[in-house]
Amino acid sequence: MRVSVKRGRPPGMMDVARLAGVSHQTVSRVLNEHKNVSEQTRLKVRAAIAELGYRPNRTARALVTGTSKVIGVVAPNTALYGPSSMLTAFEQAAQESGFAVNVGSVRSLNERSIADAVERHLDQRVAGLVVIAPVASAGPALARLPEDVPLVTIDGDPERASTLVTVDQVAGARAATEHLLEAGHSTVWHISGPADWFDAAGRVRGWEEALKAAGAEQPPLLTGDWSAESGYRNGKLLARLPEVTAVFTANDHIALGLLRALSEHGRRVPEEISIVGFDDVPQAAYYTPPLTTVRPDFDAVATAGVELLLAQIESGTPDLSARRTIAPTLIPRDSVAPPPAR
Amino acid sequence: MRVSVKRGRPPGMMDVARLAGVSHQTVSRVLNEHKNVSEQTRLKVRAAIAELGYRPNRTARALVTGTSKVIGVVAPNTALYGPSSMLTAFEQAAQESGFAVNVGSVRSLNERSIADAVERHLDQRVAGLVVIAPVASAGPALARLPEDVPLVTIDGDPERASTLVTVDQVAGARAATEHLLEAGHSTVWHISGPADWFDAAGRVRGWEEALKAAGAEQPPLLTGDWSAESGYRNGKLLARLPEVTAVFTANDHIALGLLRALSEHGRRVPEEISIVGFDDVPQAAYYTPPLTTVRPDFDAVATAGVELLLAQIESGTPDLSARRTIAPTLIPRDSVAPPPAR
DNA sequence: TTTCTTTGTGGGAACGCTCCCGCAGCGATC
DNA sequence: GATCGCTGCGGGAGCGTTCCCACAAAGAAA
Known part of the structure; x- marks a missing residue:
């Protein structure tokens, strides 16, 4: 039940000025914390503002200031x-x-x-x-x-x-890839995000750089679109390739789809295939298994x-x-x- | 590289009026699609607007109209x-x-x-x-x-x-619970959302109603907070209870946490325990197993x-x-x- | 003392619109 | 032929602020 508040036009600066016994200009000065206002009048104005429940009209301010x-x-x-x-x-x-x-x-x-x-x-x-x-x-x-x-x-x-x-997408992707390499994998596959996103491009680059730096062979790039569905689709392909042991996905949702495709094909994570995601969505810690990932702040x-x-x-x-x-x-x-x- | 656009004050209604050879009022009328403007002048005004690249100042309009x-x-x-x-x-x-x-x-x-x-x-x-x-x-x-x-x-x-x-949270929850009951489960457990949310309360109610209508015994209510973590926490408890065969969770993320807890305890879904979630997050179809859920539009x-x-x-x-x-x-x-x- | 600065204040204009009113032209009605 | 109403248009006020300028009072510098 809303309480009935009459508001035949909300109070304006003029109303405050009148009540405080000053000019509208002085009210404005108090509002904008201008100097050159005596403590006394400042208090009077403040009191009037409180009494009327006055709130400055931001629209009017915007009009005159242009911003x-x-x-x-x-x-x-x-x-x-x-x-x-x-x-x-x-x-x-x-x-x-x-x-x-x-x-x-x-x-x-x-x-x-x-x-x-x-x-x-x-x-x-x-x-x-x-x-x-x-x-x-x-x-x-x-x-x-x-x-x-x-x-x-x-x-x-x-x-x-x-x-x-x-x-820093590149650094994040590099870290993810290196993490996989350091675990002993000879190379790392990547399912990317949509090609026109800078984020996706940066992650691809980080992956490539890490691979190159380690002298690892670069597998063909698989392209996704951030969705779990795209991870699943690419995952069905990867599941059939016995040589893939490590995959870095462009985000966690792709990883989720991949996880499911691998599970359907009976390939176990992380025993047979390791995965690193990106984003650290709040649910990533509860995927099966909990997902190693990269968290942007x-x-x-x-x-x-x-x-x-x-x-x-x-x-x-x-x-x-x-x-x-x-x-x-x-x-x-x-x-x-x-x-x-x- | 941003192209240099001088803008010593953007054009106003007056500028348009002057260019079109009419009054500012007429411009206003054209803008607001007022009647009582001849086709001829309307065209002239439109042309002037286009030529100047005029865009009405919404701030000024807001000031005068009060909205x-x-x-x-x-x-x-x-x-x-x-x-x-x-x-x-x-x-x-x-x-x-x-x-x-x-x-x-x-x-x-x-x-x-x-x-x-x-x-x-x-x-x-x-x-x-x-x-x-x-x-x-x-x-x-x-x-x-x-x-x-x-x-x-x-x-x-x-x-x-x-x-x-x-x-309609109640109807959704009822449908979820009934679905489980119809599959042959004697009763359905529920992990709820935070108690102070109406959504959560409605889902609890739907669950209760369906149980009551079917004459099923109502198990104790478990309380979560929408997070996968809360699903996991409650799941660890449920996993140890051999009598639970069906769980309806207040949302999909809780279901995810539950899924993981169950998997850790070696309890299989859906063979041993059935689950229905709520929300149909885009990833739900890629959980392991794909999650039956309720989709609000x-x-x-x-x-x-x-x-x-x-x-x-x-x-x-x-x-x-x-x-x-x-x-x-x-x-x-x-x-x-x-x-x-x- | 006189003049100059500083401090506190007020009076208007302006921001770019919309709204209210007035007014000319013209056909319809009495 | 006078009155009415309708159409198309313009002039001005006003929305609630901020900005620019003026101005009185009081102290500082001459």
């Missing part, structure tokens, strides 16, 4: 673990800095829809933009926006000049992203060269063991 | 499958109706933080509010907001008078929610009795079988 305490986040509209974790982490980080978050998600990651989402945000006069669009097609969409809008890209194109926060990404964005907003100058790389950590569990003796 | 084309969503700040799926579904549905979405997530679901999130949204002059806060403590927080702000509650308190969209929830909200926004009158219930569907897979012959 608002809102940051826009562009993200792919999926339940994908990475992006959705990022989104909540961003919301949290922004909130702690007094900013609200406007989401403008895009269903498909093509240039057009990303550009649309950006435009929508600009119409709302957001103070800055965070773009989580880890695909190449985001580049052109971002290229055409005005120079002076603060922008931070997450896991974006390393080649593009722009403020960038990335999880999404909170750190979000914190760094907001920090960089706020710096731009305050300075007014987008710093195109500011970068931040977050190193992921390997979480060893039970899905890795030495290869079977032949 | 904006933004809906606020209050959701728990978690990566939980349900809430985060809802969030993206809402964003999608809102976008299709021309609304942007402001998220104001809350870290903990207590009255205070929910009230804060609501206040933040109100400051932004959102047109309406969607609250995904499926716990009892949300009630009081919502009770104190002004009568005239459009509000839709998702999976909220059925007792409270307010516009409500809910997944989050898109339908979001669509209904936005529809109800927009109706309120347009009418200006919150319809406290409007309700919508979305029936979930049972997805049979391989985790259910008849009980072992004794």
Whole structure:
């Protein structure tokens, strides 16, 4: 049952001013913590604000200042673990800095829809933009926006000049692959994410680098799409290849599908085949067997992203060269063991 | 490389008016698709808009109309499958109706933080509010907001008078339990979600009802918290009880933890124990064995929610009795079988 | 003393829209 | 032929802030 609150127009600055016996301007000064307000009047104004339950109209402020305490986040509209974790982490980080978050998600990651989402945000006069669009097609969409809008890209194109926060995919993948190699496997197979994602590309590169550094032979690359289904599909193939003893998957869900395909074919993990995933979804510790994986720190990404964005907003100058790389950590569990003796 | 776009103040309505040779008022009329504008001038104005690349300033509009084309969503700040799926579904549905979405997530679901999130949204002059806060403590927080702000509650308190969209948890749980009973099990155990969630309570109720209707004995209730860990913890207990042959878990992640506990104790699914989950997370089909589960249609929830909200926004009158219930569907897979012959 | 700065305050304009009202032109009605 | 209503359009006020400038009082420097 909602209590009845009459609100024939909520109180405005003028009402506060009148009650406090000062001018609207003085109220504004108190609100914005300006100097040159005597302690006495400050108190009077504060009291009036409290009495009326006054809350400043952010819309009006936005109109006159041309900007608002809102940051826009562009993200792919999926339940994908990475992006959705990022989104909540961003919301949290922004909130702690007094900013609200406007989401403008895009269903498909093509240039057009990303550009649309950006435009929508600009119409709302957001103070800055965070773009989580880890695909190449985001580049052109971002290229055409005005120079002076603060922008931070997450896991974006390393080649593009722009403020960038990335999880170090390459290092993470390298660590995963090395972990497998060190367990004694002669080589490591890889089921990748979708080819157009930078994340997926980085993981492929880390895998290749680790293999090359160890002088291991590089097996053909299998391509997935982040889904368990793609892990299953590729897994059915791998299960029939007796020489595969170690697989690094681009994420945990692919690993899950792989796990199931292997189990169906009676191949045991980790006794016959070792697996390392990526993401450390909360469930990974309860897969059968518990999955060794690589954990990116999404909170750190979000914190760094907001920090960089706020710096731009305050300075007014987008710093195109500011970068931040977050190193992921390997979480060893039970899905890795030495290869079977032949 | 961002292209340099000068923007010494973006074009305003006046600029368009001047270029088209009409008054600002006429431009406004064209924009808002008012009648009483001749086709001829409409075209002229449209041309001027296109030439200048004019985009209306939503902030100014919001100031004068007192509302904006933004809906606020209050959701728990978690990566939980349900809430985060809802969030993206809402964003999608809102976008299709021309609304942007402001998220104001809350870290903990207590009255205070929910009230804060609501206040933040109100400051932004959102047109309406969607609250995904499926716990009892949300009630009081919502009770104190002004009568005239459009509000839709998702999976909220059925007792409270307010516009409500809910997944029919009771029916879903009943279907899950009946499915197990029909397979021949004499009774069904249940690992619930956190006690303060309405979702969890509804699922418990459905389970109880189905048991009672079938005249089956009701085993003690085990309590989880949506996490795989809680499924594992309770699973270790269940695994040692030879009489349990069927378990309905409050969500798929709990089922995953249970699956693992059972596997560690050498108890086979579904040969010895059958399991039904809830949510149908995309990975459920790739658990070992593939999980029989109940799928709530989050898109339908979001669509209904936005529809109800927009109706309120347009009418200006919150319809406290409007309700919508979305029936979930049972997805049979391989985790259910008849009980072992004794 | 006179002048200059500093501190606290108030009065308006402006931000970019929408809303209210007025008004000319024109066909329909009495 | 006068009155009415309808269509198409423009002028101005106002939304609730912040920003720019003015100005009085009080102290510091000349």
